Amino acid sequence: MKLATIRVPGGTAAVRVDGGTATETGHGDVGALLRSCRWRQVAEAARGRTHLTADLEYAPVVPRPGKIVCVGLNYRDHILEMGRALPEFPTLFSKYPEALIGAYDDIVLPAESEAIDWEAELAVVVGTRVRRADPAAAAAAVAGYSVLNDVTARDWQFRTPQWHQGKTFEATTPFGPFLVTPDEADAASGLALTGEVDGETVQRADTSGLVFDPAALIRYVSRIVTLQPGDVIATGTPGGVGHARTPQRYLADGQVLTTRVSGVGECRNTARRERTDG
Incomplete structure (x- = not known):
């Protein structure tokens, strides 16, 4: 099953996407749908207002997650090529909901930074409240997968x-x-992940190369804090980021960043330099 949050007059709506048609579920966004009882059955049975997918404007799939947990250094080949040992524990940091934009919205190049870099990632969306999850509970807590780019201001990082x-x-x-629910996309079996800048492939990986897979991350994070429906885990990026290149490369005004995960979807975003008063 494929779900999305779309922009409609007066706000947003959660929809189930079937080919060229999207059907509203009766919820304001996918996060609200996931917090409802028996959300899978509710989404499958939805018979709300319909839209042609060609006409849709997409908001972030979960516009305001309670938590956005990001993971660094999580692709095996990239870690080894950098001469580092594989980590014993995940490297975690966080992101605020205000950072999120839709799949085709413009990326703001903030006035404060001259070093905005790309990081193509698979995102995991939590569908069940879970605390100290065992392996079975962690796997069952995956509502589905999405595409995310952890765009980073290196000079501030x-x-x-x-x-x-x-x-x-x-x-x-x-x-x-x-x-996209796990029955349609399986991160453990390997999903192709690519990042492009103006059509040039700058990152390429397979999610089977993750050191800590989605279930392992849910197990680990849920030992620290209760994960709630709609929470997001960004699973990390492979090699190919601009900061690690010689010479270093960063996003410039007007460049198009494309982030793609096979079987899940694609984000295509134009970078626009922020204009500030004065």
């Missing part, structure tokens, strides 16, 4: 040993367009 300030600039993080 490395101001201190803590990465957070470079990771959550407002209106920088594409997320969507769909949530």
Whole structure:
């Protein structure tokens, strides 16, 4: 099943997407749908207002997650090529909902930064309240997968040993367009992940190369805090980021960033330099 949050007059609506048609579920967004009782059955049975998918404008698939937990250093080949040992525990940081944009919205290049970089990622959306999950509960807690790009202000990220300030600039993080349930996309079996800048492939990986897969991340994070329906885990990015290149490369005004996960979807976003008064 494929779900999305679309923009409609006066707000947003959760929809089930079937081919060229999207049917409203009666919820304001996918996060609200996931918080409802028996959300899968509700979405499957939805018979609300319908839309042609060609006419849709997508909001972030979960516009305001309670938590956005991001993971660093999580692709095996990239870690090894950098000469590092595989981590014993996930490297975690967070992002605020204000950072999220829709799958085709413009990325804001903030006036404060001259080093905005790309990080193509698979996102996991939680569908069940879970605390200290065992392996079975962690796997069952995956509502589905989406596409995310953890666009990063490198000059702010490395101001201190803590990465957070470079990771959550407002209106920088594409997320969507769909949530695809695990019966249609299986991260463990391997999903192709690519990132492109103006049509040039700059990142390419397979999710089977994750050190900590989605279920392992849910198990780990749920030992720290209760995960709730609609929470998001960004699973990390492979090699190919601009900051690690020689010479270093960053997004420029007008460039198009495309982030794609096979079987899940694609975000295509134009970078636009922020204009500020004065």
